[in-house]
Amino acid sequence: MAAGTPRVFISHLSGVAVFDPNGDQVGRVRDVVVMLRTGSRPPRVLGLVVEVVSRRRIFVPMTRVTSLESGQVITTGVVNLRRFEQRAAETLVLGELLDRRVRLIDIPGEEQGQAPGQGDGEEVTVLDVSMVQLPARRDWEIDKVFVRRGRQGRGGPLRRRGETLTVDWSAVMGFSVVEHEQGAESLLATFEQLRPADLANVLHHLSAKRRAEVAAALDDDRLADVLEELPEDDQVEIFGKLAEERAADVLEAMDPDDAADLLSELPESDKERLLALMQPHDAEPLRRLLSYEERTAGGLMTTDPIVLRPDATVADALARVRKEDLSPALAAQVYVCRPPEETPTGKYLGLVHFQRLLRDPPFTLVGSIVDTDLRPLPPDTPLPAVTSYLATYNMVAAPVVDESGALLGAVTVDDVLDHLLPDDWRESAHREPAQVPVPVPVPVPVPVRGEGANGH
Missing domain, CATH: 2.30.30 (SH3 type barrels.)
Incomplete structure (x- = not known):
């Protein structure tokens, strides 16, 4: 890289694509590693933290970077794919x-x-x-x-x-002084466009101190979305540092099933205190969910599926399906019930698949196209039976109905997967993702620290 390269502001590197010399993408920049020096000497830039396609974070020394121009990073193509681990003398600029x-x-x-x-x-x-x-x-x-x-x-x-x-x-x-109440406004602006799962990955790799500071700066809805994507240990750690009133607000913003899972990890006294601080109409679904065994349809379900009366039209159903904050699994079908429409509902009549809604005229009543062939699940259905049900009927969600015929909620395939995978699957995904081929040559060690290598 020629001398005289223009100055690069590091926040502009966040999320920038990293390519090898052949134009194949290696990953994206997530941070820059520097080493602070004594006196007024400027820090030396050691390299880039790059997230590859498997979500593993690796270190790319600056000596392997050949170009930092036009919104992209070009490397020599020779990188070390071992997971990046920050050393004591290193500082992450963005983090x-x-x-x-x-x-x-x-x-x-x-x-x-x-x-x-x-x-x-x-x-x-x-x-x-x-x-x-x-x-x-x-x-x-x-x-x-x-x-x-x-x-x-x-x-x-x-x-x-x-x-x-x-x-x-x-x-x-003052850069070398430990700051106990560091803000997070600029850090969050850098990662504003990240999906909740990717922002959760960023938080997981920060120190516990910075995680708490970033969580404090997020609004309730964004924090709720991020918490749902974090490993349980990180969830409990962050949640334990929130003021109780705010913790209750965040629980209200979370999906009921995820909020119930988080509450189940807390001591009984904390759980009851938080439920008491919540709005009654938000706390009641969580109390119901907590009353079921964890690995049953009742313990897995969400209490917020799309519920319609039989006299609602296809147009009404499609309007509900279009809601931006609805997960794809819940948007795949609507549940037709007698009033009341809040779970537990009146008598469950059946469901209508999204594809059927697309085929029928907008004025069609959903009660006339309801699918009654699929039997609903009782709330005590064990996890293996729930899994078999979804696989047998090629479903992404299933209704859960009590013995009186009222709809209690719906079990979605993502909730089932959460419980089929190992208990620490989120932790493993953040720390040691499965090996996925990346478009770079065979990795070789980069052993010399003085050459800018991190040695990971």
């Missing part, structure tokens, strides 16, 4: 430096008559950092820090709250 509060010690152009390095110690928040390639070398280092001011400086001119500026790395201090 650990963004949103950090530091102090300005040299403010160019403002403190007239003040010697360099004698700024007023104004506290600022880090929004981004940039890196440049050193002349005549393949090494990279951090050179600039993009910061936002938060208050009026002492002994200086009035400064607008929220004003931003870019300063040299040497003009700030």
